[in-house]
Amino acid sequence: MKIAIFEDNQKFRESLEFLIVTSGDMELCGSFEDTNRLLQRIEALMPDVVLMDIHLPGKNGIDAVKEIKEHFPAINVCMQTVFEDDDKIFASLCNGASGYILKNTAPEKVLQAIREVAEGGSFFTPSVARRVLNNFQQQPHPGEFTQLTDREREILKFLVEGMSYKIIADKTFISYETVHSHIKKIYEKLHVNSKSEAVAKAIKRRLV
Amino acid sequence: MKIAIFEDNQKFRESLEFLIVTSGDMELCGSFEDTNRLLQRIEALMPDVVLMDIHLPGKNGIDAVKEIKEHFPAINVCMQTVFEDDDKIFASLCNGASGYILKNTAPEKVLQAIREVAEGGSFFTPSVARRVLNNFQQQPHPGEFTQLTDREREILKFLVEGMSYKIIADKTFISYETVHSHIKKIYEKLHVNSKSEAVAKAIKRRLV
DNA sequence: CCGGATATCCCCTGAATTGGTGATTGTTTC
DNA sequence: GAAACAATCACCAATTCAGGGGATATCCGG
CATH class of the missing domain: 1.10.10.10 (Winged helix-like DNA-binding domain superfamily/Winged helix DNA-binding domain)
Structure with missing residues (x-):
């Protein structure tokens, strides 16, 4: 299972890298701090799962998801960010992201999310899941x-x-x-x- | 944290009961095989979380969720069922369920789901999450x-x-x-x- | 410089919608 | 049994829409 990371914070990127390489069942095939030459990189590496930050130099993560899914629909993308506002969540999901986890997510949960996403499932941080859910239940005028x-x-x-x-x-x-x-x-x-x-x-x- | 169970299959109900009582942080406050006198039972027990099967004698679980949420909005309900069709999933969620897990979910995941739901988060089995997600991404005519x-x-x-x-x-x-x-x-x-x-x-x- | 796309404006006509004010017949509810 | 509601139908006036013509002006790419 090949994973690619897009994350501009060096510390955080390194800890993600460590998490992946020590996971046992995943292979880190690329790790970047910006979205330059996004499609070329993806095409060269062909990861199974992309971990994508939202706030990135170059193109932001939300637009990046869209591009990736347009050109490589089989690749599953999991957002990984500090943002928890509805706009960003829904924009990401509409653009084709399969998962959405916050940066304070426990390491084992991150691995779990990646595995779920790789298998075609989806994984949301509970608070994000709740927001998604609220979008369904939006009948505030019962x-x-x-x-x-x-x-x-x-x-x-x-x-x-x-x-x-x-x-x-x-x-x-x-x-x-x-x-x-x-x-x-x-x-x-x-x-x-x-x-x-x-x-x-x-x-x-x-x-x- | 008080949990109530509604589940008609005796074997399964007993294993859920066991799971709850051995969890350490949860208290089983009720366990029923049907939805008779639903509201009275809920009112008497005031659970924090209800585990609800869909296929039940008496009122089905989907309608039961609606009733519970109408009368006790603070109680969080987690569906727990074998059904994975969009209709049942969406009907449950629209009626106010906060979680949706399949019956083949691993025990520790069930406990995790209960804890998330109790804290106001949401938990979906990955395949269910995927279906919910698809509902967002339905722009088939780009x-x-x-x-x-x-x-x-x-x-x-x-x-x-x-x-x-x-x-x-x-x-x-x-x-x-x-x-x-x-x-x-x-x-x-x-x-x-x-x-x-x-x-x-x-x-x-x-x-x- | 020309064709195509976009944005702006105008006129006309028939059809559709909207908002009143009714009325009648059941059914349910108190 | 009266009151309340739902479903059905009617007439009328004012407004709005939909579709059909046009007409300029701008900008952009070849």
Whole structure:
């Protein structure tokens, strides 16, 4: 299992190197302090897993992940950083990172994360996992959808699919005016006043 | 740290019980094979963490999580099951579960998961973490948005926020007709023909 | 310097949406 | 049994959208 490291802090990089070489089952195939010639380096080394810091000279780690995954989708990248803000976490994950661990993670956990990531799994530091999770559970307005009736929810779904009043009327075998009534009610309950707002709210609050 | 178990398989339940009582830092405060009188039981025991199976007599574990979190938001629930399908995972997490581990998880990992969950973190089995992650990375049509110009993307964002042509014109200091032009172009590029469709596509493909 | 892409603006027309104010029929709830 | 709600339908007026024409101006690359 070949590992490459990108980390600008020398002390930290060296301790990671030590961790890898003494792990028994991993081979350190490269260790860099910047993202210069990123793709050439990756292509030459072909690591199985890349440990990537976020704050790096040259291109930052988040953009680096994107490039790596675009050109070498099979390589799994694990972020390894001090940053714990949602922006950086989500940007990294959206760009294709498979893991996200903080720098205060215990050494054995780091190795564990690398192994999981190498096998196609994912590993998050618990606090990061929690943030990811919160992104799922983002229904901070719990009563906001439960107050929709079945019929209203049904019609809202059709709205999300981009249908017009007329089409919805046909689909549901009710009259155009009834669709109109339901939608008026939906707008009232969701505190919106257009289809696009309703659709946006429905998707963000997960009615999809 | 008080732990309650809901698990219908007797063998498995007993091994969990053993695991908890021999852990050193946890106290087993309840162990049940069904979800009958769920809330009364929880209220009487007030566990810190609930280990919840999905397939249970009475109410299933997914609905049980919802009830627990609704009435006792401070209690953290960790799912513990053989199911690994997206539906069950996402339903559980959306209902408020803080962890999701498979039944083949090593005992020490189970304890680790409980401890993380108790501290407000989250723990996923790597394969589950991977599925959660995939939910983030679902931009299967990469070229579909890059072809939007900066201006078009900007206006699309305003559409997502539910603004009318007129408001967008004011916000961007351009004329109503220019907004109209841009939106026509956006529709063309996204292959849609209404605000709501454009909004739906924008959000699903993550322009938010 | 020309073609293409982008951004800006204008007009028109028909269709769709939005927001009122109703009404009727059930069902559930107190 | 009244009150509350859900689902159904109707009419009307004002506004907004969508799609179809155009027209400039700028910038960029060949």
